[in-house]
Amino acid sequence: MVQEWLQGLPPFWLGLIRVLLLVLPILILVPGLIWWERRLLSWMQDRIGPNRTGTLNVPRWFPIKSWRGKKLRTFGLLQPIADGVKLFLKEDITPDAVDRKLYFIAPAIALFPAFALGGVLPFGPWLSDNPATAGFYALLTPVANVDIGILYVLAISSLGVYGVVLAGYASNNKYSLLGGLRASAQLISYELAMGVSLACIVMASGSLKMTEMVRSQEGPLWGVVPWIQNWFLFTPYGLISAVVFLICMVAETNRAPFDLPEAENEIIAGYHTEYSSMKFAVFFMGEYAAMFIFGGIFATVFLGGYNLLPVNWLAIGDSVPALSGVMGFMDRLNYALAPLWFLGKCAGGITFYVWLRATLPRLRYDQLMSLGWKSLLPLAVANFIIVAIWIMGTAKWGVAGGWIAWAGASLLAVLLYLQVMSTYKSGFPDMQRRKVVLTDGIPNAPVGAGAD
Amino acid sequence: MDTNLIVFLAMALVAAVAAVGVVAMNNPVRSALCLVVNFFVLAFVYFSLRAELMGISQILVYTGAIMVLFLFVIMLLNLGGRGGTLEERPDVKPGIGVGLGIALFALIAFQVLFPLQASATPRAPDDYGLPQTVGRNLFTTYVLPFELASVLLLVGIVGAILLAKRKM
Structure with missing residues (x-):
């Protein structure tokens, strides 16, 4: 019934429903995420955290006798709402020296990509690529099942930095400017590795569409085990990616340990030093929305999207006929409650963010750069080449041949890496001629050498 | 009026105004932002022409990477002080520039407009601009130019390393 009603709607209203189904849950969930982060963080740091707001004392005249004098606890769940009210009512200070137009636009620009990012994320199954036969959820999600799916994600996520950079510039504050500079440098450094790591998955799944990427993860594991789904996290190349x-993704959302743009001990609060009241809240909300959506992207690309468990229920039912009833039920459950499983994976992503924040100290700027350029990018590129070799091997010699080709290529890559590192450690050719000296095994030019 | 035309005119207007803003603003950061808006809206013009891959590449490469780098450099050199730092003396240069610009525009318009008016199929074919089509063409018909472009980029990277690491 619902399906027919939706199909009968004009495209405009259907599109509006899709957008609302994406934006409203995020807006509703953001306070919950903030509460979850604060409680989890306090638990990890052996503190109590916000646990009071929203506790109700049941009055003495209460009709139910056994409830009188008891407390109704919400474990501080109303704390983010209280914080929101506080931010609304706070004095909104606009410093005199700011670039007024950019200063007001910046928070809006920061918020836009966070929500737009989810435009291609499917939270429910598409049974086939044709919208007419793709089932119920295909009517509701994603907002647009475009051919360029994952490229859209990359493009929009790279826009997120503009809000930060503009805020840093418009504030007319040295610390803010430093924050904006750091954000832009960080984005450029990590976007490349992110793109290449996603390109590996695009090659392996053979499509840029998010819905197809999830469907390609429903195949047999490693092309061999039919009962288990081939989530890309379980494949060796997918794990590296x-x-x-x-x-x-942590670096792009400016979260700890990559929160250099707002490192409070170095540059006060970075790009949002000069922002107060609701304008600060908008930055805050954009950050959490982006975290949530990035969790969803990770789930879609690597964790089988809206599937509950990496199990092909029907395949098990086929192999063990005694279980076919149960497995059929599980398959239907997997389909019917797909948004719930997807939401669970997003929540898992948020939890991981919090865990990282509680665990790792902030990176130094040079560590940030060397991690991005010297470790992640070469790793992603090597993985990219190896995936290409694996695909070619699979196409030529079948599944087993593909994995042998993968193993050979990986071995070769590791040997190459060791060789390069040993050359790096033992010194460089022509060192005498170029007057290079080693300090702690790192080549350093003496002062004045090679300046010609 | 046709809805398509209204959408196109709206986007074209924003793009054109932003393009003028790039040269008209006297604050480098604002000029760069105008360029960002221009690139971004241009991508939507591509979308409306069904060239999705092209449009998203435009956002990804120009808006998302190159312009961020531009802003980074402008802010690093601290060119964007208050009140603007770029002030030119009255000169004949703007006049010549505007004249040459109009001439270039007319030249391109002559080349593009008449063939477009003469074309009988206003809509692109169904597989036009799809990632699959573009990919297949790149790796069959245009494989040599494609590889040459890659080599050119590689040369650029090696050259940059050579320039930056001269002292090693």
């Missing part, structure tokens, strides 16, 4: 992507 996932690690690279995970680091880059």
